[in-house]
Amino acid sequence: MHNLTIAQMIRELRQKTFSSVELTEHFLARIERLDSNYNSFVTVTREQALQQARQADARLAAGNAPALCGIPLAHKDIFCTTGVRTSCGSKMLDNFVPPYDATIVENYLRDGVVMLGKTNMDEFAMGSSNETSYYGPVKNPWALNCVPGGSSGGSAASVAARITPAATASDTGGSIRQPASLCGITGIKPTYGRVSRWGMIAFASSLDQAGLMTRTAEDAALLLNTMASFDAKDSTCVDEPIPDYTATLNESLSGLRIGVPKEYFGEGLNEGTARAVEDAIKTFEKLGASVHSVSLPHSHIAVPAYYVIAPAECSANLSRFDGVRYGYRCANPQSLEDLYKRSRSEGFGEEVKRRIMVGCYALSAGYYDAYYAKAQKARRLIKQDFVDAFKTVDVIMGPTAPSPAFEFGAKSKDPVAMYLEDIYTIATNLAGLPGMSIPCGLVDDKPVGLQIIGNYFAEARMLNIAHQFQQNTQFHDLAPAGI
Amino acid sequence: MxxxxxxxxxxxxxxxxxxxxxxxxxxxxxxxxxxxxxxxxxxxxxxxxxxxxxxxxxxxxxxxxxxxxxxxxxxxxxxxxxxxxxxxxxxxxxxxxxxxxxxxxxxxxxxxxxxxxxxxxxxxxxxxxxxxxxxxxxxxxxxxxxxxxxxxxxxxxxxxxxxxxxxxxxxxxxxxxxxxxxxxxxxxxxxxxxxxxxxxxxxxxxxxxxxxxxxxxxxxxxxxxxxxxxxxxxxxxxxxxxxxxxxxxxxxxxxxxxxxxxxxxxxxxxxxxxxxxxxxxxxxxxFIEDVRRQMPELPEAKRARYIAELGLPEYDASILSSDAATAAYFEEAAQLSGKPKLAANWVMVELAAQLNRQELTIQQSPISAAALAGLIRRLDDGTISSKMAKIVFEAMWNGEGDADTVIETKGLKQVSDTGALEKIVDDIIANNPQQVANYRSAAEDKRPKMLGFFVGQAMKASKGQANPQELNRILLEKLGG
Amino acid sequence: MDRSEIEKLAHLARLEIRPEEIDEVATRISNVLALVDQLQALDTGNVAPMAHPLDAVQRLRADEVSEPNRRDEFLAIAPATENGLYLVPKVID
Known part of the structure; x- marks a missing residue:
């Protein structure tokens, strides 16, 4: 059952091959049996899941149920879920049970999707290896001594291990695409504003975007149909028409113009990864696409600009965690100052504290212009690079991550080395563009991903491109040994 | 320095x-x-x-x-x-x-x-x-x-x-x-x-x-x-x-x-x-033009209007226009009474003093603008004198009812009836021959001062309810002889 | 980044850093700043800063009271409350 795609499950549920309760029970049993190997879930909501599955079965029996009714799904623990602990991977929120749902959680509840539980993540989504979680690292199902990527490492590993059919995730600098690449699955980060941020715990508000981890592009299209909505509660959510993302999956790629930025194939890129990506691009040529070299001349300043803007925003976003209204509070605070300092120091991990301090620095008197204002200007130049490139090509392709999954501890002592993990993904967040990662080969028996960057609100086209690739290749069907 | x-x-x-x-x-x-x-x-x-x-x-x-x-x-x-x-x-x-x-x-x-x-x-x-x-x-x-x-x-x-x-x-x-x-x-x-x-x-x-x-x-x-x-x-x-x-x-x-x-x-x-x-x-x-159209009248414009249209002096107009609640109260009282200057006086003097004393805002005034207008009407039509009006105001403030009720229950109606007043004056002239003689023989410029005696007597006789203007007229007429 | 700068930053952020940690924190933050310092070489001439990825403008909401009183639910997840209030160590201003 767990080898089925969601598209297949939708058909089988309607043919009564199995019920939602049976499907849900199957995945719950897999989580309970296997997840001790991966640590990909921080909370499993068995009772609620079965309750939701029973309701879904009733809706399916009554007919006219939404497409996704009865499909199990895991949520990254960054999305608030009523009555279910939402930790954001942090000790700070280890006891936090929100009395409200994220809009995307509500959207899936509305359509009868069954929540299996909440997935592990880097603390407050800050990390590229899932090593900063308060709940311990997530292990990559392809190589248990390696990281799954981050920050959505739990979502990626659980989908790769087929203990959930799909998972929601979020991407601030590559947190969907990089773990999707490292775990050999499909990940999509929609255009900034396409999906509501309400109820998604903020890291860097102008960069954060919710998205999906699935096995196939078709499944991503099915899930995005429910996830994407206009939400007046999020001022940055865009009121643009939302297409049926499955409607155009089978369109031909003939005439598609693919741009390949030379800056994405320079120093630091693993040779095997480069070869797999180049081969994938050749596959597209066979499918009728043309390939064009493009330039994104400001690529080299994307990481520096990001590591000013994201920490600056996070330094303010995380000020609300003060031990007063919810979350961790230190024992016996002696003064207001003591309450703040100890609650925050004991509640936050090292990377989070580091980024808050870097952000404070970049915004502080005397440094604002040199850091924050400068980074905002760089951001415009980076966006303009893409706007210019999209004048001549329909889509941009390149590697998602510089190398396959690395071993635990390899980069965790050196923040800068870790930051370079997102060197190819960060620019799209700065520009607000949609991006995907799809599996395109194995290097040293570990998956590598092809990154597809689309124009604004071109999710349907990206999914069509990814789907056509998957119709003609088998990389997405590869599973870690023993799965 | x-x-x-x-x-x-x-x-x-x-x-x-x-x-x-x-x-x-x-x-x-x-x-x-x-x-x-x-x-x-x-x-x-x-x-x-x-x-x-x-x-x-x-x-x-x-x-x-x-x-x-x-x-x-x-x-x-x-x-x-x-x-x-x-x-x-x-x-x-x-x-x-x-x-x-x-x-x-x-x-x-x-x-x-x-x-x-x-x-x-x-x-x-x-x-x-x-x-x-x-x-x-x-x-x-x-x-x-x-x-x-x-x-x-x-x-x-x-x-x-x-x-x-x-x-x-x-x-x-x-x-x-x-x-x-x-x-x-x-x-x-x-x-x-x-x-x-x-x-x-x-x-x-x-x-x-x-x-x-x-x-x-x-x-x-x-x-x-x-x-x-x-x-x-x-x-x-x-x-x-x-x-x-x-x-x-x-x-x-x-x-x-x-x-x-x-x-x-x-x-x-x-x-x-x-x-x-x-x-x-x-x-x-x-958006901005829309807001401009919705703008209520500003204090400056109100002040100018009070001077030009309601004939208020500059000082009164400034005071009454400076605060929205006061302006609204005043305008209602002025309109319902038809007497803007009287309304201005009452709002600025008697009402303001009472509000101040009890630390109330004008919205909390126990006397509504309409009720004050009722009082002003009775003052204006001669039913009560300004002296009586203050008594009526005091009673209204204490919740004893509107102006007409208070005037009725306290029996404060002013006597303007010519016949009744003439009777009073005739009696006074009859009972005070010496004073009448003195008055009549006095020089023209001394007479107004001497008239006070007769007014006082008449007021006493009418229990203060004689209409002063009417009384004056009758006294002059009868004493002038 | 010297120790006093780290201490100042930590105070701004209301974080407590143990004295024995300061040097390591300083080194790591310095490394990050060295990375972001690459920005200084960039010629940004007349480029306007960009705070949002899309050139969107703010939607305005009608002035209506739409939030019910959910005090009990919110207070239930707070660490310290009394009489409907959140408790903090004495505020002195």
């Missing part, structure tokens, strides 16, 4: 919206603690702000009223600091691109001079919650009902030179925002709060002295006291060879003392930056 005082104000004006600036919580005053604090106001993780259109409409109205440029594109920024009444750890405010640009207010001072106070800008921001200091085992309690109430902060140039000017500005501003209907003006509930920047310098010196800021003054009286006290303190310090330290001060209206709260050295680095959860607010001409 002669010193010159330089004063600038920062005024927090709570806008009279129904809901908060960034959430749909109620802004009503006086609710149980934290019952009007939603997930957004509490800065729950994952919550996001939306923007109340009414706050922008009101801020725009204010901008138009002070002749300021309205910024078509205004930006919200985060001002970062930790405080328990500030749940997000930052206040969402406007710094670089506030909604209202430079404008001014013209004040009329007590010596009749006009003084222009320039307003640097006014920006929109959210109010903070409240810390309650009564003892919870050595802890403070936090009520976040007020957190997120929309404010405009009005920042003046340092254009005022005395406590009198500063208070005149504050009153003018109070009258303006209440007339516009954008603030309830209730200072006891914190609807308007004043921060006063004060410095002194030797007269004739260009360079400004070091200033202090006295925060959170919430009455005109405290503001005046605090300014006078601070001017005195600064002059004392300077004259004894000391230096003014730039600091924030608090004035206690009960003890009439001020103290230092914090100095510039431990002031915060607020790390302002554009709020990434909110987008630029863009107002187009249609």
């Amino acid at each position: 002669e010193w010159e005082t330089v004063i600038g104000l920062e005024v927090h004006v709570q806008l009279a919206t129904r809901s908060k600036i960034f959430s749909g919580s109620s802004t009503a005053f006086g609710a149980e603690p934290n019952t009007q604090a939603c997930a957004i106001d509490l800065a729950m993780p994952g919550t996001l702000p939306t923007v109340n259109a009414e706050a922008f409409r009101m801020a725009t109205m204010f901008g138009l009223a002070i002749n300021a440029e309205i910024n078509r594109r205004s930006i919200f920024e985060r001002k970062n600091y930790f405080y328990p009444d500030l749940p997000k750890g930052y206040q969402t405010t406007q710094l670089a691109s506030p909604i209202v640009g430079a404008g001014y207010l013209d004040l009329t001072l007590s010596n009749g001079e006009t003084k222009r106070v320039r307003i640097h800008h006014a920006h929109l921001e959210e109010d903070a919650g409240k810390s309650l200091h009564e003892d919870f085992h050595g802890m403070s309690g936090i009520d976040l009902n007020r957190a997120g109430t929309p404010l405009i902060e009005v920042v003046t140039e340092p254009d005022m030179r005395s406590a009198e000017e500063a208070v005149a500005f504050a009153k003018k501003l109070h009258g303006l925002v209440t007339s516009l209907g954008i603030c309830d003006g209730d200072m006891s509930q914190g609807s308007m709060r004043f921060d006063v920047n004060i410095s002194v310098r030797p007269k004739g010196q260009e360079k400004l002295g070091t200033r202090t800021e006295t925060k959170n003054l919430n009455s005109f009286k405290f503001m005046e006291e605090a300014i006078e006290l601070e001017i005195e303190r600064q002059i004392d310090v300077l004259e004894s060879g000391g230096k003014i330290v730039q600091e924030t001060r608090l004035y206690n209206g009960d003890t009439k003392k001020a103290r230092s709260m914090r100095t510039k050295e431990d002031s915060n680095d607020y790390r302002y930056f554009p709020c990434p959860d909110l987008l630029p607010v863009v107002l187009d001409d249609a």
